[in-house]
Amino acid sequence: xxxxxxxxMVWSTRKDESLVGSKFLIVRELNLDYTPTNKTVxxxxxxxxxxxxxxxxxxxxxxxxxxxxxxxxxxxxxxxxVDKLDISVKQKVxxxxxx
Amino acid sequence: xxxxxxxxMVWSTRKDESLVGSKFLIVRELNLDYTPTNKTVxxxxxxxxxxxxxxxxxxxxxxxxxxxxxxxxxxxxxxxxVDKLDISVKQKVxxxxxx
Amino acid sequence: xxxxxxxxMVWSTRKDESLVGSKFLIVRELNLDYTPTNKTVxxxxxxxxxxxxxxxxxxxxxxxxxxxxxxxxxxxxxxxxVDKLDISVKQKVxxxxxx
Amino acid sequence: xxxxxxxxMVWSTRKDESLVGSKFLIVRELNLDYTPTNKTVxxxxxxxxxxxxxxxxxxxxxxxxxxxxxxxxxxxxxxxxVDKLDISVKQKVxxxxxx
Amino acid sequence: xxxxxxxxMVWSTRKDESLVGSKFLIVRELNLDYTPTNKTVxxxxxxxxxxxxxxxxxxxxxxxxxxxxxxxxxxxxxxxxVDKLDISVKQKVxxxxxx
Numbered sequence: 001x002x003x004x005x006x007x008x009m010v011w012s013t014r015k016d017e018s019l020v021g022s023k024f025l026i027v028r029e030l031n032l033d034y035t036p037t038n039k040t041v042x043x044x045x046x047x048x049x050x051x052x053x054x055x056x057x058x059x060x061x062x063x064x065x066x067x068x069x070x071x072x073x074x075x076x077x078x079x080x081x082v083d084k085l086d087i088s089v090k091q092k093v094x095x096x097x098x099x
Numbered sequence: 100x101x102x103x104x105x106x107x108m109v110w111s112t113r114k115d116e117s118l119v120g121s122k123f124l125i126v127r128e129l130n131l132d133y134t135p136t137n138k139t140v141x142x143x144x145x146x147x148x149x150x151x152x153x154x155x156x157x158x159x160x161x162x163x164x165x166x167x168x169x170x171x172x173x174x175x176x177x178x179x180x181v182d183k184l185d186i187s188v189k190q191k192v193x194x195x196x197x198x
Numbered sequence: 199x200x201x202x203x204x205x206x207m208v209w210s211t212r213k214d215e216s217l218v219g220s221k222f223l224i225v226r227e228l229n230l231d232y233t234p235t236n237k238t239v240x241x242x243x244x245x246x247x248x249x250x251x252x253x254x255x256x257x258x259x260x261x262x263x264x265x266x267x268x269x270x271x272x273x274x275x276x277x278x279x280v281d282k283l284d285i286s287v288k289q290k291v292x293x294x295x296x297x
Numbered sequence: 298x299x300x301x302x303x304x305x306m307v308w309s310t311r312k313d314e315s316l317v318g319s320k321f322l323i324v325r326e327l328n329l330d331y332t333p334t335n336k337t338v339x340x341x342x343x344x345x346x347x348x349x350x351x352x353x354x355x356x357x358x359x360x361x362x363x364x365x366x367x368x369x370x371x372x373x374x375x376x377x378x379v380d381k382l383d384i385s386v387k388q389k390v391x392x393x394x395x396x
Numbered sequence: 397x398x399x400x401x402x403x404x405m406v407w408s409t410r411k412d413e414s415l416v417g418s419k420f421l422i423v424r425e426l427n428l429d430y431t432p433t434n435k436t437v438x439x440x441x442x443x444x445x446x447x448x449x450x451x452x453x454x455x456x457x458x459x460x461x462x463x464x465x466x467x468x469x470x471x472x473x474x475x476x477x478v479d480k481l482d483i484s485v486k487q488k489v490x491x492x493x494x495x
Contacts (some may be wrong), residue, residue, distance in 0.1 A: 001321070001339040001372060002305070008131075008186035010102070012157065015179035016145050016165050024100070024155065026131065026184065032305075032323065032337060032366065040131060042100040042155055046313050046370070051187045056321065056339055059319045061259070061457070063374040066313050069370075073145070073168075073178040075100060075119045075161040079370040080312035087305035087324065088348045107230075107285035109201070109254065114278035115244050117236050123199070123254065123284065125230065139230060141199040141254055150286045160259045160358070160457070172244070172267075172277040174199060175258040206428075206483035208452065209485070213476035214442050214462050220435065222397070222452065223426065236429060240397040240452055249484045258357070259457045271442070271465075271475040273397060273458040298438040298471060299408070329404075329436060339460070343412050343469070353406065353420065353438055359455045359471040363412050363436065366469075376469040377411035382422065385405035386449045 001056040002041075003082065006049050010042055017047045018030045025049065025078065026056055032087060044069055044075040056080040100155040102181065103128045103138075105148050109141055124148065124177065127158055131157045131186060142175040143168055155179040199254040200239075201280065202248050203229045208240055216270045223247065223276065225255055225286060241274040242267055254278040298353040298377065299338075301326045302362060303346050307339055315369045322346065322375065324354055340373040341366055353377040397452040398437075399478065400425045402445050406438055414468045419447065420472065423453055428483060439472040440465055454474040 004027035012024065022044050024031055029039040034054065041057060046066040049055050055078045063077040103126035111123065121143050128138040133153065140156060145165040148154050154177045163169055163174040202225035210222065220242050227237040232252065239255060244264040246290040247253050253276045262268055301324035309317050309321065319341050326336040331351065338354060343363040351374045360374040361367055399424035408420065418440050425435040430450070437453060442462040445451050451474045459473040460466055 003337075003339060008184060010179075010184055011182040012155065012179040013182055014146055015155075018164070019179060024179070026186070034174055035351045040102075042102060047311055056309065056312075058372045060372055062361060062370050064161060064164070065315070065361070065368055065370040073157045073161050073164040073176055075157045075159055077370055079316060080307075080309040080321070083308040083310055085307055087323070090391060107283060109252065109278075109283055110281040111278040112281055113245055114254075117263070118278060123278070125285070137281060144238075163260060163263070170263055172256045172260050172263040172275055174256045174258055206481060208476075208481055209479040210452065210476040211479055212443055213452075216461070217476060222476070224483070240399060240400075262458060262461070269461055271454045271458050271461040271473055273454045273456055298437075300404040300438060338487040344410055353408065353411075355469045355471045357471055359460060359469050360435070362414070362460070362467055374469055377406075377415060380407040380409055382404060382406055384422070 001058050001079070002029050003032070003053050003054065004041070004057050005036070006051050008051060016073050022068070022072070027055065029079065030054065032085060041076050044074045045078045045080050047078055047081055049078045049081050054082040056082060100157050100178070101128050103133070103140070104135070104153050105150050105157050107129065107150060121167070121171070126154065129153065129157050131184060140175050142177050143173045144177045146177055146180055148177045148180050153181040155181060169185065199256050199277070200227050201230070202239070202253055202255050203234070204249050204251050204253060208247060220266070220270070222267060225253065225276065228252065230251050239274050241276050242272045243276045245276055245279055247276045247279050252280040254280060298355050298374070299326050299327070301338070301352055301354050302333070303348050303350060303352060313370050313376050319369070320379065324375065327351065329382060338373050340375050341371050342375045344375055344378055346375050346378050351379040353379060400437070400451055401432070402447050402449050402451060404447060406443050412469050417440050418468070423451065423474065426450065430483060437455050437472050439474050441474045443474055443477055445474045445477050447487070450478040452478060453485050
């Protein structure tokens with residue numbers, strides 16, 4: 001999964017009939033320190049995420065493994081809202097030494 | 100899904116028999132401000148999109164989850180025509196601060 | 199799908215038993231003006247394509263949705279031979295303006 | 298599969314109901330000499346890996362082929378803990394000659 | 397599929413139970429002139445490939461379409477050993493002209 005932040009929505013009235021009622025959220029991928037990357041992905045939300053929230057996005061066929069995305073032409077789903085990240089201090093120190 | 104704009108068509112008479120009648124549309128991927136990227140993808144259209152329209156494209160096995168692409172050797176489908184994007188103002192301000 | 203040109207073959211006698219009789223074609227991906235990119239992919243052909251022909255390649259699980267690739271360890275298939283591309287003139291003008 | 302090292306965890310209380318009880322581990326991808334790359338992926342663990350361990354990660358639909366990830370919206374799984382890599386000496390010499 | 401060369405092995409005793417007995421081979425991706433790229437992938441072998449051999453690797457769900465990888469959390473399989481590549485002379489000349 002990738003870490004991202006919900007930054008907006010896509011409005012669409014003409015869409016595949018299986019997608020009527022689906023809400024498309026725009027997610028910007030984040031680095032582990034929450035700084036934004038230049039990658040964005042349009043997703044469907046399965047957990048009630050709102051704009052500004054940090055989330056996890058699953059992609060590919062795995063995006064169809066939720067009740068609301070099953071059998072739909074959807075390749076990215078928000079399947080978790082992130083409370084916090086816990087990065088190993090040891091790892092952080094190693095990163096400093098290497099950089 | 101990725102955001103893109105339909106910019107043309109691919110003509111093909113010799114193709115897999117399951118694809119007879121399928122129309123291949125060329126989509127250029129777009130940034131969130133609608134500027135073009137250098138990435139293009141050839142798609143099948145499930146929603147009646149035309150050249151110049153802004154669309155969403157689903158890829159991989161998810162591209163086969165529409166009535167007209169089911170069980171076909173198709174890895175990209177246009178599954179929605181975009182009316183507009185709604186990007187959070189707060190997010191835009193943060194982007195300005197960061198850049 | 200991606201646009202490409204058949205540039206050669208891979209010879210292999212020791213291969214998965216389901217692939218006996220399969221012919222592996224090397225495809226170089228093309229830009230929309232037919233100039234070559236630096237990306238290549240090894241494919242199986244489902245439409246009788248030959249060296250020098252411009253084709254479409256479907257990848258991932260979609261590559262297994264043809265009679266000759268079904269249930270085989272194949273992740274790229276040639277599923278159409280391209281007659282011509284039709285790129286919107288309006289789009290070309292916009293590209294010039296932007297670049 | 299990709300080689301990586303577990304560097305932390307993602308805490309999430311609001312997630313798809315199928316994921317209750319799943320633990321999300323952050324994996325940094327590694328080069329073959331164990332130096333870190335700048336790519337990270339959020340995974341679910343199927344083998345009891347802990348922070349600091351070197352692991353293999355399977356992605357896409359293959360990530361759902363374990364007892365604990367089956368039918369869940371998960372696109373990356375830790376499916377092996379690495380004891381050691383064995384790189385051919387001949388290959389190393391060739392790399393030196395080429396670089 | 398991608399072209400690669402087997403350069404080593406990954407040793408792992410703690411792995412998903414379905415993988416007991418599976419051998420993980422490290423493959424470096426190659427250019428068409430057999431020079432190495434900087435990309436590597438960890439694979440399972442279905443054809444008896446050894447270190448130093450040039451092979452084809454199928455990825456994604458297609459990697460599970462062999463007897464020994466079926467239903468396993470494996471996203472890359474060696475499904476052919478390469479005897480030789482046959483690149484069109486015409487294509488080579490065109491490449492020279494373009495570069």
